[in-house]
Structure formats: structure tokens, C-alpha cells
Amino acid sequence: MVEFASDQGDTMYWKTRQASCELPVLSKCAAMLALTLALTFTSGHGATQTTEIDTSKICTTDEKNPRIRLGVREDAPPFSYEVTNRRLDQGSDPYSGYTVELCIGFVRSAQNKSGLDDYCFVEVDPSSRLHALGGGYIDLLCGATTASVDIRAEYRTSLMTYLAVSGLSYMRKGPVADRSLGDQQMVRLGVREDTTSQTDLTSETLPGPLVAFLDSSGLKDYGALKRVDLADHWEAPKMLRDGAIDIYLADRPIIEAVLAGGSEDIQVYNLPIALQPYSVIIAGRPFGRDERAGVELQRNFDRFLIEEKFAPDKVDAYFDHLRELLQGNIEPFFLEIARVQGVFP
Incomplete structure (x- = not known):
């Protein structure tokens, strides 16, 4: 030992x-x-925990410019990363990655019932991401976040989007x-x-x-x-x-x-x-609304995953695209889990 x-x-x-x-x-x-699925220990000694958010990278939503605010990472490829600094691809958005792509896809989908059809980015890091979520700075956390027991106890989480080792x-x-x-x-x-x-x-x-x-x-x-x-x-x-x-x-x-x-x-x-299940984490009171909006956002995001990604007639194409994004690094367990999630009622 x-x-x-x-x-x-x-x-x-x-x-x-x-x-x-x-x-x-x-x-x-x-x-x-x-x-x-995940090893969860009480955080004790280690790096100083901070909750500061770079206010220069805060996007806002209001009546004149209603948008869904996506919390993204700078350094978590291939899930969530800044394109302009790293040049990993030539996408039009300043942030890219598998989870970011899921969130953008949801905003543009028919399953998005929020009434908001535009999005913007808020850059977060591992120490500020949950503060941004709970403090009303973002509506969806689109990073590389393990849906641990502690996370699930405090926040709403989507269906599993990936299983990392x-x-x-x-x-x-x-x-x-x-x-x-x-x-x-x-x-x-x-x-x-x-x-x-x-x-x-x-x-x-x-x-x-x-x-x-x-x-x-x-x-x-x-x-x-x-x-x-x-x-x-x-x-x-x-x-x-x-x-x-x-x-x-x-x-x-x-x-x-x-x-x-x-x-x-x-x-x-x-x-x-450790095996770590990833999810998109959802604000309890998104868009500056009440908790009911959080319940609806979680349900609608899950419906998007089921109908557009995991459905039996779409899951094979989804797997092909995922293999390309992740350079073939897909756990077989997750492929089976995704198929099961695709037949949820």
C-alpha cells in the first residue's frame, strides 16, 4: 500500500x-x-482553489441580444479547446471540440425549446467552471467534465456524452x-x-x-x-x-x-x-429564469442526444464522426452505453 x-x-x-x-x-x-465509474476523494491538499472568471471573456444575454451561454475550456482537446491559439482546426468559432460541437448542435436543433437560437462562449477553467455554472454566468458547461456523484448532487447533468479512462x-x-x-x-x-x-x-x-x-x-x-x-x-x-x-x-x-x-x-x-463518465452540466436556473427552465433544458438536451445522436438510425454515423474527432480513442463500453441511451422512451 x-x-x-x-x-x-x-x-x-x-x-x-x-x-x-x-x-x-x-x-x-x-x-x-x-x-x-469514477474515483471520488475529498479534495484536501493541493493547488489553491480559485473561482475567478475572466470578465473580458464573459458573454451576456438580454432582451436585445438573447443567447445561450456556453462554458468552454481553452486546454481540454479534443473535447473543448480554443482554436485561435492552438490551430487544431480551422472552424469559424473561436472554440471547438466534441462537447462544444454537441452544445452548438443542440442550440441549432428542433429539440431546443428555450426560444433562444443563438449562442456565445464563456471561457472557464477547472477551478472556475462550477462557480460560473452556479453563479449564473453560463447555461451549459461544455467541457471535459466528469459527472461524479458530487457533481450530480449539486447540478443537473445530461445523459453520458463520453466515457473516459x-x-x-x-x-x-x-x-x-x-x-x-x-x-x-x-x-x-x-x-x-x-x-x-x-x-x-x-x-x-x-x-x-x-x-x-x-x-x-x-x-x-x-x-x-x-x-x-x-x-x-x-x-x-x-x-x-x-x-x-x-x-x-x-x-x-x-x-x-x-x-x-x-x-x-x-x-x-x-x-x-479510473473510468470517468462525461456529461454536459446544466445550470439550475438557466437564461436568468427559474428552476423549471433548468428541468426543461436538461430534458430537451437529453432528447437532442437521444433523437439526433444515439437513435438506432443515426448512431452508426454518430460513431463514425466521433472516431474521427477523437482519433479512434473510443471506449467500447461507451459505444454500448450510447446504443442503450438511444432507445430511451
Whole structure:
């Protein structure tokens, strides 16, 4: 078992005594994670939580200019990202991605009964997104948000829009078949601050599959892990190449998208740490209206997903488009879940 060893400022350290998930039973551990769908720990030590929103990127809706406000991310490809800075595509909107596309599609669909047929963007980050949702700054959160038990308790969520697997990527120190990280006394584990991946590592014990992975890497005496919080997913490849971190933990599609365009020197391992169901999160009082509007918005968004994406006569085309968007990184579990969601009454 890996235990919490010490806390020095914003840095987390662990020490190991015995793996809690041995390799022969790793599949059983992964199965348990699949049943729970998401690892939810109480956030304790870690990066400072902020709720500030960049007011220069706030869009408004009023009687003269009624719009649905979409909360989007700058750095969560392929789900939600800023196009102008990263040049990942040439879309006309400044933000793009799978979840953003779903939200825009809903606004333009017949299932949108809000009376608002235009949209605008509000850029949020992992620390401000829920504040923006609860504070009336946005109507739909269109990012890469895990619909955890805590999120569902506080906010309305759509049907599952994706099922992500938290995985590992790390700098290759030798041949592809060599999974050893070398003779290091300290392993530096990078995560995006204020995300579920960071929360998973803010507990007194590490996830069992991560422990098993480290043990299988030949690091029997690695002594301790140091958590390194990154402000941006885009920083990870450079930090790996510069030797500032040894491992980067994130959802696999995000890792693949960040590495797009050149990753010969970085090996991605798809070791399951947690299965995380994504959803579009819906404001309780959207459009400045009452709670009934939130109920209706949730129902109408789900109806859009069922009728336009998951319906039996449309789901295959939806899967083809999703594979293109996510570069083939689709969990088989989600494909089956989507088909089931498509026959909801």
C-alpha cells in the first residue's frame, strides 16, 4: 500500500510499503473501478482553489441580444479547446471540440425549446467552471467534465456524452518494450491542477493500478512520489522532454490530442486508473429564469442526444464522426452505453 508521507506546501509526497493491487489481480481492480465509474476523494491538499472568471471573456444575454451561454475550456482537446491559439482546426468559432460541437448542435436543433437560437462562449477553467455554472454566468458547461456523484448532487447533468479512462503517459527511457523509469529515488507525477486526476491523487492512498504500474516498472525502491501540478495540459509534453516530470496522468483522449503532431519520444500507456463518465452540466436556473427552465433544458438536451445522436438510425454515423474527432480513442463500453441511451422512451 502506498501511504501519504508528507505535505510540503503545494507538493504531495507518498511512500510505498506494499502494492494494494498486485499485477495478477489488476484486471479485478480495474473491474471494480469500472463498476464505480469514477474515483471520488475529498479534495484536501493541493493547488489553491480559485473561482475567478475572466470578465473580458464573459458573454451576456438580454432582451436585445438573447443567447445561450456556453462554458468552454481553452486546454481540454479534443473535447473543448480554443482554436485561435492552438490551430487544431480551422472552424469559424473561436472554440471547438466534441462537447462544444454537441452544445452548438443542440442550440441549432428542433429539440431546443428555450426560444433562444443563438449562442456565445464563456471561457472557464477547472477551478472556475462550477462557480460560473452556479453563479449564473453560463447555461451549459461544455467541457471535459466528469459527472461524479458530487457533481450530480449539486447540478443537473445530461445523459453520458463520453466515457473516459484516466491513463498514463511518460517519457521513454529506453526501447519501447522497456517500461523501466530508471534508477530514480523520486518519481515526479504530473497532473493538471483542479481536475479529477489531481483529486484522485489527493488522498491518503494512491489508486491501486497506479501502484501496480510503478512496481511493474522496476521501481521497487523508488522511495516516494512527488506530485507536480500543471496549469495547462499543453505543458505536459515539454515538461516530459525537459525531465521536469516522469509521468503525466490525464484522460487518454486529452493525452492523445495534446501529443498530436509529434510524439515519437513519448510513449502512452493505457493503464486504467479510473473510468470517468462525461456529461454536459446544466445550470439550475438557466437564461436568468427559474428552476423549471433548468428541468426543461436538461430534458430537451437529453432528447437532442437521444433523437439526433444515439437513435438506432443515426448512431452508426454518430460513431463514425466521433472516431474521427477523437482519433479512434473510443471506449467500447461507451459505444454500448450510447446504443442503450438511444432507445430511451
